[in-house]
Amino acid sequence: MDHFSIRDGILHAEDVPLPAIAEAVGTPVYVYSRATIERHARVFRDALSELDAPHIAFAVKANPNLAFLKVLQREGYGADVVSGGELSRALAAGMAPRDIVFSGVGKTRAELEYGLDEDIGQFNLESTEEAVELAGIAAGRGMAAPCALRVNPDVDAGTHDKISTGKADNKFGVPIGNAPEIYARLATLPGLAMRGVAVHIGSQLSSLEPLETAFGKVGMLVAELRKAGLTVSHVDLGGGLGVPYKPGDNPPSPAEYGAMVHRVTRDWDVTLTFEPGRVIAGNAGILLTRVIRVKSGLRHPFLVVDAAMNDLARPAMYGAWHTFEGVAPTGDRMIANIVGPICETGDTFAMARECDDLEAGELAVFRTAGAYGATMASSYNSRGFVAEVMVDGNRFATVADRIGASDIMDAERVPEWLA
Numbered sequence: 001m002d003h004f005s006i007r008d009g010i011l012h013a014e015d016v017p018l019p020a021i022a023e024a025v026g027t028p029v030y031v032y033s034r035a036t037i038e039r040h041a042r043v044f045r046d047a048l049s050e051l052d053a054p055h056i057a058f059a060v061k062a063n064p065n066l067a068f069l070k071v072l073q074r075e076g077y078g079a080d081v082v083s084g085g086e087l088s089r090a091l092a093a094g095m096a097p098r099d100i101v102f103s104g105v106g107k108t109r110a111e112l113e114y115g116l117d118e119d120i121g122q123f124n125l126e127s128t129e130e131a132v133e134l135a136g137i138a139a140g141r142g143m144a145a146p147c148a149l150r151v152n153p154d155v156d157a158g159t160h161d162k163i164s165t166g167k168a169d170n171k172f173g174v175p176i177g178n179a180p181e182i183y184a185r186l187a188t189l190p191g192l193a194m195r196g197v198a199v200h201i202g203s204q205l206s207s208l209e210p211l212e213t214a215f216g217k218v219g220m221l222v223a224e225l226r227k228a229g230l231t232v233s234h235v236d237l238g239g240g241l242g243v244p245y246k247p248g249d250n251p252p253s254p255a256e257y258g259a260m261v262h263r264v265t266r267d268w269d270v271t272l273t274f275e276p277g278r279v280i281a282g283n284a285g286i287l288l289t290r291v292i293r294v295k296s297g298l299r300h301p302f303l304v305v306d307a308a309m310n311d312l313a314r315p316a317m318y319g320a321w322h323t324f325e326g327v328a329p330t331g332d333r334m335i336a337n338i339v340g341p342i343c344e345t346g347d348t349f350a351m352a353r354e355c356d357d358l359e360a361g362e363l364a365v366f367r368t369a370g371a372y373g374a375t376m377a378s379s380y381n382s383r384g385f386v387a388e389v390m391v392d393g394n395r396f397a398t399v400a401d402r403i404g405a406s407d408i409m410d411a412e413r414v415p416e417w418l419a
């Protein structure tokens with residue numbers, strides 16, 4: 001459930017009519033609903049209420065906007081970060097260092113040091129090589145870094161190849177079959193405090209089955225590690241729960257997910273960490289855009305909107321569906337190809353889509369754009385970076401300024417020897 005709905009014929013974000021935001025900030029612009037973020041955060045937390053003190057770390061990469069993170073910090077969420085930049089955002093949003101998990105296969109030495117400087121709660125190690133490097137740095141400081149070993153359970157998450165992370169040939173984690181040997185070795189290294197294992201098999205999962213299979217394998221690993229005399233007090237189950245993008249999509253609910261986790265992990269006797277991203281952020285945001293022109297086409301007209309693949313990359317990158325709606329729908333419908341202005345055929349949001357009948361100058365939205373939206377933006381075609389707004393009841397604020405093409409150009413130099 002979200003707080004974007006039609007009132008008096010006009011699409012609102014909470015109590016704010018979207019034309020007011022377009023007027024004040026221009027388009028394209030992402031619009032987030034604070035009430036929706038909070039609602040999703042609570043629904044997810046409530047779904048885990050059977051568990052003993054679970055830790056929830058929002059996957060910052062899904063939406064790293066500072067105001068967005070602040071809402072989650074106020075809900076008691078920690079953060080799962082995958083770069084030094086994300087770590088500084090989580091800290092700036094007020095998240096406690098001990099509530100921060102650092103994931104990622106390519107943490108640099110500087111990033112490992114940054115994590116130690118800040119005394120973060122957990123490093124999720126993705127290789128023996130990374131572990132040895134972190135151990136060396138931490139031991140040199142007289143520290144023992146709290147760590148989990150990320151395992152690759154070789155499970156097909158049944159999602160898009162580009163967002164699948166738990167198959168044997170994906171780059172993430174260590175093969176689960178090698179984990180006992182690797183864990184035993186890492187547990188001997190001064191500088192590391194090995195406390196558990198982590199798993200994350202992919203994103204936008206539409207079924208619980210692959211998750212349950214992966215968690216089952218992790219449960220067996222935990223038993224095996226303990227049998228070998230190793231300490232396992234923490235297990236990080238990652239994120240990955242899907243959201244409905246399209247009419248008819250029916251991903252598992254957080255409640256169903258929580259019940260499955262409770263059933264599978266009942267005997268583990270560990271503290272569980274969760275890293276939800278999309279399920280919190282996806283339906284808490286929309287991308288507001290204006291139709292530039294309706295261009296006639298061979299079969300269907302092209303609705304050329306002022307948002308493009310540089311603002312919302314998911315359709316171009318994953319062939320993803322985003323529901324497209326007029327802000328002031330009359331009930332008349334059309335079939336159109338919905339495209340952005342960028343000079344790439346990939347800059348197509350939808351082909352032959354039935355949608356509200358729209359004319360040049362009218363406003364429309366792409367739904368479910370709160371996760372992996374603004375954060376994937378680029379300045380391709382020198383279009384600048386899209387602005388972001390947050391709504392709270394009847395007020396709204398710009399939470400990320402639009403960065404214009406000229407600001408980006410200002411950071412460039414023509415060397416003297418070319419002038």
Ligand SMILES: *Cc1c(COP(=O)(O)O)cnc(C)c1O
Pocket residue numbers: 059061062080103104200202203204238239240241275276277278279
């Ligand atoms: C991307 C990612 C997540 C979040 O995935 P969602 O599908 O958005 O829930 C969690 N953990 C790790 C390690 C990730 O890379």
